Amino acid sequence: MLKRYAALLLAVLVSLSLTLSGCGGTGGKIPTVKIGEVTRSVFYAPQYVALAKGFFKDEGLNVELQTTPGGDKTMTALLSGAIDVALVGAETSIYVYQQGSDDPVINFAQLTQTDGTFLVSRDEMTDFDWSKLKGSVFLGQRKGGMPQMAGEFTLKKHNIDPHQDLELIQNIEFANIAAAFASGTGQYVQLFEPQASIFEAEGKGHVVASFGTESGKLPYTVFMTKQSYIKKNQKVVQKFTNAIHKAQLWIKEHSPEETATTISPFFKDSDQAILASAVKRYLEQGSYAESPALTDSAWNNLLDIMESAGELKERVPAEKLVDNTFADSAVSSDK
Template sequence: MHSVHERDKEEVVTLKVWESEKSMLHLPLYVAIKEGYFDEQGIKIQLLNRSNTATQDPYADNLADIILTDPVNCLYRKSVNPSAPLIIAVLAHRDGTFLLAREKENFTWEGLKDKNIICYPPETGPGLVMEKIIRDTGMVPMRDLCLYNRIPDELRLGVFKSGSGSYIQLTAAKAIMAEETGAGHIIARPGEKAGAFPSVLCTVQPEIINNHADAVQGFVNAIYKAQLWMQHEPDIVTGAVKIYLDELDKKTRNKIIQYYLKMGMWSPYPQVDVKTFNDITQLMKTSGQLAVPVTFKGTVNNIFASQAINTIKYIPKEEREKSWFKKIIG
């Protein structure tokens, strides 16, 4: 699902990237577009989501070349279809949800015993992260505590406000806005507790790798460069946020960015390591989310990420400015 144009007698591949919806978790992608990193790699990007396509399924008719997805959806699809897209890079390294209580408290995860949590279903990334934390703390979901994980998304906060649930797991934006309106208090961030558990993966159709490996490499190079520059120069996100996440007010955006940077959300490490992969697949198996076993070798292709790390090096701003000045004066 790519298009090729003539430019200076070179082929310019346009990769169609599905992101479902705009998300702060996708910030390296937006930075790479805004700063021209994809252009540097000789490729174009066309963003697809539910608002600009007729279908809701990016896997139908090979709608997209690259699909941004959470690990649960990715690994489940791989388990039922060996030819499903391969993981080529990690876009966001941590879960991005927040946990709210009705009142401020000295919260501990062990204190969840015998409590009720309004959370996400285990077949979603945030839901599986919550299950991981609960099990890592020595508890068993639905035995040591109750999880309300089947409440429709649009009703969850209303149910919490009405008095159900001791805690509620929300997206960062909804959590911050709920706190500002007095609906609760942010007491924990699952992504900090769970550690390495990627919330967004970049996956690619196998035929795109076969036919346009250079374009795929260019895509990963640009994503890695954005992550690298964001680590050293966090202010670089400002322009991209204004363009792609303008529906969020400035105060909320800034809070989320600061939280996420502190968590290492976009650390410049695009590879998927074996331990993280095995931890996720084992947890999915335990929670009944994996149809049949999947293998690291058959699911992950770290070649592009490794090449990006070896190729793209951060250049301090002052050195870039000196280089630019030298070009100007000849």
């Protein structure tokens, strides 16, 4: 009987030892990271690739994704603790900083490096020129948001005063803009993909220009979190960034069609050809960042755009709100 209990005890100890050795100091629990994305768009394809290909799981993370339309709602979710990481425009971290937060929001991994919207005309045009917008009704984006600021920056670049030379509509909720245009509001609208391609396929609109090409490189969509979260979860943030960089490299090495197939579960109502067309557009204009690191030149371009829109109280140095430590490490480990 004694030998039997000794054998049983030995088995328990061995089992416990194996369990603890597999925990990596996390108490046996796989860390869960809750992401809040500002919208659902092909523009964020690398994020969906990281989820679909299991890159987060490979890093030992469980990731939960939710969509919170609008930068203000996404940031509110982050600050309240409803999510751990926000995927939103870097300008939102500046807004929080300008309010004097004791726990600033830090940008740690860039996903996209240009504006992701396109100018869609209700009428087909073979000879588009920006001057055609003068006197038109333009369905823009929310005031203070990156799409609207980049849009206004582009219009000014082409000698168009967005508040004097056209009728600018900004009072429609972000999630309802496409529906408003489809129902007859506006002659032009600023849309993300795949909505722009969907409207083309349905004959409801025609892409005539790219705000991403016009406004230059900037940290348009970035993974960010509170400084306090980074201090408590440095290994988690590093693993998260590693997965994102793997997805960035994957998209670079695969065709738009392969990417479309991979991310299709996140766009169940979209045609594969539409998704591929949208991915191709973003690849051609270099929208997907190939590195999660934010550059100083792109950050300064962001400040210029915010300053032009009258939304910047002071120019905030990148080192205040950007931490490239995790991005640099991810890139180095993949070389």
